Amino acid sequence: MDSSRKCVPERTPSRTYKLKEVSKHMSADDMWMIVHNKVYNVSPILNSHPGGSEVLFDCAGVDATLAFEDVSHSHFAWEMMEDLYVGDLAPEDIQRLEKLNYKKKRRLKAPIYERATSKPEKEFVDSTEVIKFMSRTAFLAWFAVISLLGYLYIQFRKL
Incomplete structure (x- = not known):
């Protein structure tokens, strides 16, 4: 994925949040998560998320x-993230997460991780070709x- 497209809202963050504060928002009415060091309130899309609320x-x-x-x-999902944006993750927590994510990635075998995270050659299937x-x-x-x-019919007519 292009690094310039990673859920970066147009507006300036109003606030920074620590991991500890984000971890308190886990209810259906108030659910936050971190994506690319940005904090999002995803509770408005809980019932309409295509992957289901359990995700x-x-x-x-x-x-x-x-x-x-x-x-x-x-692209629609990326645009929707702008409306859910709450603020940025605190800089000291960004460093902690980078270390944790680096360790997670190292545990995965490199070829498997590269295949799983590589961008597909063709992002969508042309519907006219499918039709x-x-x-x-x-x-x-x-016809068959x-x-x-x-x-x-011809065989039975011969009898």
């Missing part, structure tokens, strides 16, 4: 950067059934 509950009150990057989020493929497949299946019925 958000798993990341409540903690750094969810690795989990967030693990899933291919759309063309399905149309051709449906036509060929229909009609041909089989015709063959069976």
